[in-house]
Amino acid sequence: MNLRIHDTLSRKKIDFQPLVAGKVGIYACGPTVYDFLHVGNGRQQVAYDVMFRHLRARGFDVTYVRNITDVDDKIINRAREIGEDPATLAERFTQEFHTDVDALGCLEPTHEPRVTDSIEQIIALCEKLIANGVAYASHGDVYFSVKDLPSYGALSGQPLDQLESGARVEVDTEKKRAPLDFALWKAAKPGEPSWPSPWGAGRPGWHIECSVMAERYLGQSFDIHGGGVDLIFPHHENERAQSIGANGEGTFARVWTHNGFLNFGGGKISKSDASMKILFKRAFKIRAVIERHGGEPLRYFFMTTQYRNPLAYDLVIDGEDPATATLRFPGLEDAERRCEYAYLTMERLRDQLAVGKPAGDGAVAPEAEGWLGRLQEGLDDDFNTAEALAAWNEALQLANRILDGKLDAPKDVRRRTLERLARDFRVASDELGLAAAEPRGWLDAHRARRCALLGIDAAEVEATIVRRNEARKQKNFAEADAIRATLAAKNIEIMDTPAGTRWRVA
Ligand SMILES: [Zn+2]
Structure with a gap:
């Protein structure tokens, strides 16, 4: 096993070795x-x-x-805008966040600390940084002094003089010694949430929380730090500065990872603020996308591209009014088909293996041997999910070929190969976070979403299928075929299985 991860700080793909054998902190x-x-x-x-x-x-x-930032300018401003208490608003959106990440099939992290539970440690870190000579108090605020940390800028690859020339003049300049100095602690403004501190009532700056929570749960040094590429500067640069300023060079994250941007293309809607706001709600709010396509297809879609690469989120917009234009996401539609195919395969496989006896030990078809290894090697190579999905889809195709009777092999080899595939699918499914639900439940929910989107009346389809099966029972095959053709014209595909007639929206 040789796990390789791209490190943003050294700008290289490195052979990963954990700090403590057998353990990893992220x-x-x-x-x-x-x-x-x-x-x-x-x-x-x-x-x-x-x-x-x-x-x-x-x-x-x-x-x-994975932390929750539950006190911040954005929360305070939003709460003021809609007249809600900031803590209540933060709690409400923490719940909504959990609903969405559950739908995306994400496991719960080991720890999910909140900033408001770490105030005492945040104040202690500010004091330590002041004592170490890399921070100073000013007018009830505390600032980090970037010129006092020689390696500042190393993560984003920008030397200090270059950063300084690009820095915008900020409102707080009279309180700061240098424009790039950033707030560790902010004096309270009227009506804002605040906590007592040696510098008066105030609240934490944005960056310090992560230095504190990482150290609290993972220690002064740990293996992997992550986030979106947009966080490299200033957020991660500043986190690194704080932790190194407190604990010395060589501490904090040993590998820095960053996931790429989402590029969106398509459409003739003007990119004005007002229309983008409406479009955002319809096209970029995860909840809306999940309601339309399901959470697992969205997960699958993300996984079609290795995490560091930009992902094209192409949108086909038919119409000029952002509120009413028809939106289509070809990438997501494709992902939906792939997920449905996986669940149909799992269901067929389960039905097939439910009858007859296990094949016992012996040879399996050679095609079934290598794919799980390739899937895991793909993930070993900087978590290349695109490679992993290629191996996964190959195996699904193989399973269907055998289920269709198209594999030329003795009966016991076919049976044993299906058993092996079923076992390996469970391993892969757990690793990818795909096709892990009960197949029929998932397929029914998927079909209901498709019916809603395409305006198909499911009860009417069911009634038509009953009529077709009546015709078949009376050996009126012409009538049965005619009904099947009518359904096919409406994109309804029917499948006669040992467990009865099933249907899907094509
Ligand atoms: Zn952070």
Whole structure:
């Protein structure tokens, strides 16, 4: 086993060696809970869930920490806008976040700390940084002094002088010694949530929480830090500065990972703020996308591209009014078909193996031997889910070929191969977070979503199928075929199985 991970700091793919043999600590920045998740946030959640699952499958004892930012400017501003208490708003969107990541098939992290539970440790870290000479108090705020940390800028690859020339002049300049210095602690403004501190009432700056929570749950040094590529600067640069400023060079994350952007294309709707806002709700709010296509297809779609690469979220917009234009996501529709195919395969396989006796030990078809290894090697190569899905789909095709009677092999070999595939599918399914639900339940929910989207009346289809089966029973095959053709014209495909007639929306 040779696990390779791309490290943002050294800009290289490295051979991964954990700090402590057999254990891995991951810290990934979690959401600021002021609104529903958007599709880009969802991609990050799935990327780190895959990492978590694969490292566990490789036998590591993984501690995965994902924080919740429950006090922040965005939360305070949003709460003021809609007249809600900031803590209530944060709690509400924490619940919504959990609903969405569950639908995406993400496992619960080992720890999910909240900023408001770590205030005491945040104040202690500010004090330590002041004592170490890399931070200073000013007008009730505390700032990190970037010029006092020589390696500042190393993560984002920007030397300090370059960063300084690009820095915008901010409102707080009179309180700061240098424009790039950033707030560790902010003095309370009227009406904002605040906590007592040695510098007066205030609240934490954005970056310090992650330094504190990573150390609290993973120690001063740990294996993998993660987040979206948009977090490299300033957030991760500043997290790194704080932790190194407190504990010394060589501490904090040993490998830095970042998932890529989501590029969206298509459509002739103007990119004005107002129309983008409406479009955002319809096209980028995860909840809306899940209601339309399901959570698992969205997960699958994210996994079609290795996590570091940009992912094309192509949108076909038919119409000019963002509120009423028909939206289509070809990538998601394809992912839906792939997920349905996987569940149909699992169902067929289960039905087939439910009859007859187990084949016992012996040879299996050689095609069934290598795919699970290839899937895991794909994930070993910097969690390349695209490679893993290729192996997964190959195996699904093989299972269907055997179920269709198209594999030229003795009966016991065919049976044994199906048994082997069923076993390996469970391993792969657990590792990928795909096709793990009960097949019929998933397929029925999927069909209901498709019917709703295409305006198909499921009860009417069921009644038509009853009529067809009556015709067949009376050996009126012409009538039965005519009914099948009528349904096919409406994109309804029917399948006669040992468990009865089933149907799907094609
Ligand atoms: Zn963070």
